[in-house]
Amino acid sequence: MTRLTLAIPSKGRLMEQTTEMFAAKGLVVSKVGHARGYRGEIAGLPQVDVAYVSSSEIAAALKSGSVHMGITGEDLVRESMSDADQRLQFLKKLGFGFADVVVAVPAWWIDVATVADLEAASLPFRRVHGRYPRVATKYMNITRRFFACKGFGDYRIVESLGATEGTCSSGTAELIVDITTTGETLRANGLKILDDGIILKSEANLLASNVAAWTPRLDAVRAEILSRMQS
Amino acid sequence: MAAESAQQFARLEAQAQVVMSVFTKAGHESVAPAVIQPAGVFLDCIGESLRARTYVFTDPDGAELCLRPDLTVPACRLHIARQSDPATPAKYCYNGPAFRFQPQGADAAHPREFRQAGIERFGDKEAERAEAETIALIVKALSAAGLQDWTLQTGDLGLFRAVLNAVQIPKRWQKRLSDAFWRPDAFRAELKRLTTAPGAAAKALPADLIAGLKPHDIAASALAVQAYLERNKIEIIGTRTLEEMAEHLIEVAADMLATPLDAKSAALIESYVAVRGPAKTAGVEIGRLLAGTKGGTGAALDAYDRRLALLANAGVPLDRVSFSAEFGRSLEYYTGLVFEVLAPALGAQSPVAGGGRYDGLMRAAGANADVPAVGGAIHTERLLAALDGGRS
Numbered sequence A: 001m002t003r004l005t006l007a008i009p010s011k012g013r014l015m016e017q018t019t020e021m022f023a024a025k026g027l028v029v030s031k032v033g034h035a036r037g038y039r040g041e042i043a044g045l046p047q048v049d050v051a052y053v054s055s056s057e058i059a060a061a062l063k064s065g066s067v068h069m070g071i072t073g074e075d076l077v078r079e080s081m082s083d084a085d086q087r088l089q090f091l092k093k094l095g096f097g098f099a100d101v102v103v104a105v106p107a108w109w110i111d112v113a114t115v116a117d118l119e120a121a122s123l124p125f126r127r128v129h130g131r132y133p134r135v136a137t138k139y140m141n142i143t144r145r146f147f148a149c150k151g152f153g154d155y156r157i158v159e160s161l162g163a164t165e166g167t168c169s170s171g172t173a174e175l176i177v178d179i180t181t182t183g184e185t186l187r188a189n190g191l192k193i194l195d196d197g198i199i200l201k202s203e204a205n206l207l208a209s210n211v212a213a214w215t216p217r218l219d220a221v222r223a224e225i226l227s228r229m230q231s
Numbered sequence B: 001m002a003a004e005s006a007q008q009f010a011r012l013e014a015q016a017q018v019v020m021s022v023f024t025k026a027g028h029e030s031v032a033p034a035v036i037q038p039a040g041v042f043l044d045c046i047g048e049s050l051r052a053r054t055y056v057f058t059d060p061d062g063a064e065l066c067l068r069p070d071l072t073v074p075a076c077r078l079h080i081a082r083q084s085d086p087a088t089p090a091k092y093c094y095n096g097p098a099f100r101f102q103p104q105g106a107d108a109a110h111p112r113e114f115r116q117a118g119i120e121r122f123g124d125k126e127a128e129r130a131e132a133e134t135i136a137l138i139v140k141a142l143s144a145a146g147l148q149d150w151t152l153q154t155g156d157l158g159l160f161r162a163v164l165n166a167v168q169i170p171k172r173w174q175k176r177l178s179d180a181f182w183r184p185d186a187f188r189a190e191l192k193r194l195t196t197a198p199g200a201a202a203k204a205l206p207a208d209l210i211a212g213l214k215p216h217d218i219a220a221s222a223l224a225v226q227a228y229l230e231r232n233k234i235e236i237i238g239t240r241t242l243e244e245m246a247e248h249l250i251e252v253a254a255d256m257l258a259t260p261l262d263a264k265s266a267a268l269i270e271s272y273v274a275v276r277g278p279a280k281t282a283g284v285e286i287g288r289l290l291a292g293t294k295g296g297t298g299a300a301l302d303a304y305d306r307r308l309a310l311l312a313n314a315g316v317p318l319d320r321v322s323f324s325a326e327f328g329r330s331l332e333y334y335t336g337l338v339f340e341v342l343a344p345a346l347g348a349q350s351p352v353a354g355g356g357r358y359d360g361l362m363r364a365a366g367a368n369a370d371v372p373a374v375g376g377a378i379h380t381e382r383l384l385a386a387l388d389g390g391r392s
Helices: A012-024 A055-064 A074-080 A115-129 A140-150 A164-170 A184-188 A216-229 B006-025 B039-051 B072-082 B127-144 B157-166 B171-180 B184-196 B207-212 B218-231 B242-257 B263-273 B279-291 B298-313 B380-387
Strands: A004-009 A029-031 A039-042 A048-053 A069-073 A088-093 A099-106 A134-137 A156-159 A175-180 A191-202 A204-209 B036-038 B056-058 B064-067 B090-099 B113-122 B151-156 B276-278 B321-324 B337-342 B353-357 B373-379
Touching: A004 A012, A004 A055, A004 A216, A012 A029, A012 A069, A012 A204, A048 A055, A055 A069, A055 A074, A055 A204, A069 A074, A074 A140, A074 A191, A074 A204, A088 A216, A099 A115, A099 A164, A115 A140, A115 A191, A115 B171, A115 B242, A134 A140, A134 A164, A140 A156, A140 A175, A140 A191, A156 B039, A164 A175, A164 A184, A175 A184, A175 A191, A184 A191, A204 A216, B006 B090, B006 B113, B006 B127, B006 B380, B036 B039, B036 B072, B039 B056, B039 B064, B039 B072, B072 B090, B072 B113, B072 B373, B113 B127, B113 B380, B127 B298, B127 B337, B127 B353, B127 B373, B151 B157, B157 B171, B157 B263, B157 B279, B157 B298, B171 B184, B171 B242, B184 B263, B207 B218, B207 B242, B218 B242, B263 B279, B276 B279, B279 B298, B279 B321, B373 B380
Parallel strands: A004 A048, A004 A069, A134 A156, A134 A175, B151 B321
Antiparallel strands: A029 A039, A039 A048, A069 A204, A088 A204, A099 A175, A099 A191, B036 B064, B056 B064, B090 B113, B113 B373, B151 B337, B276 B321, B337 B353, B353 B373
């Protein structure tokens, strides 16, 4: 392969901030062809194909090696694979797209401030309700790894693809694992973050796939992009 | 895996027929529970560790379903569907596939699709007799299929509860230790907390909240909790109720005043957890441990001895039976006896059969009360591999 594919988020603030930051480093990204298309280029780097892809698909593409480099959130990377540190290289934290993945419970649970308290409370919960407390999240893998590491197993995950903060008051879950930046939305929905419940402090990262097809020429292109980004 | 080749499948079926005929001759009715099960019942009973290994999917109507990860819960559901009173005694047997995702990758010893031939015995109040007969029948079926070299590994959660009872620690601590028993690390942490600082969590609670709790009056305590929340403008959301919050807070607050668990009791609990060896000598050792306690040896050890005698009567050679207090920690729905049959050709990681007592499962599957239940299943592909001398 003689060309390097760089995946950039295809919409929203993440796309804007990526484009701005690249431009500030002298890497001017522009679309090729139609403005609503999904292909682009970088002025002065003719060996690079830019692909505009949704953030979660960028994680999957880096995992499979179908793109060489990409920009996406660490949360999506960690959720997509358990072996991220083998498959990918985290080249640079970009300083935007901040989001903490946290465990949050109803604020009125006075008896629960830590994961250990959660475990102590889930025993009587199970006696009263005949089932485990449910955790609403779209981060099923991150949640399982975190709770397993804390030795907490008395829960059941229910998948939630949107408006996760509302699941406790609507009665479809007892607690949630979700992303937050300021915690404001959580508070507005009557939730609090556990003292030891910050699972991951995530931000946008420039990443390279270890499993993509690299050649000495493409290594040089990657070094060029990275040195510009670090300038 | 064995069932994926036609020739192996024929051998598996021939073996299953031998096994099933042993079960039906002993009075177990042959049934075929559904392969596709509602996911909710399973996931509520088995916890997240097995859920991560269960194939769960959504059908076109949006219902959450799963491929059964074992046949015990499906057998409970079948029994509930057939009997207006789930406590009605019944004996079933089955032979069919179960499915588990293998996170380390599927191989011959850990296939994602495997066949279980097993028995379940519901509603039998003579616990030790039902347990001994269940083990003896599984062993008889294995022998009929040709397995000669095997050992039986047993554990007993009833004995663990008896030990907690014997040292006479508060009920709420007994429940916590029993719950944590499944996870060795959490268990050690809880035991350490009880022996050092049982009140640590309570000290973080606001004093004006603790002052309002009345240990023997949950309704009054619930009102106090409500008043505290109103004073602090905290909204109540979700499924937990004020009463269950109050009840749990009373337990937490009680820990604040509690003296730590004494070193002698903690040492006794640790000594019990370390017991392992031949089943007969293990019983003697546990008896010696409990002899000096306030609670004494109690009924659980009598039951243990009675079960061993019944096993011997049923023709199970006791020199092949061992006991380990820690055994059974990874399987969350068992409530008493736990057992596995091991074949030396396959090793301890791949038991050819296993089972135990699970009196709480029927209620989790939809019955209105606990029902005595004991059962066991043979992993038929592994049995075939054991008969082939460990090749698979």
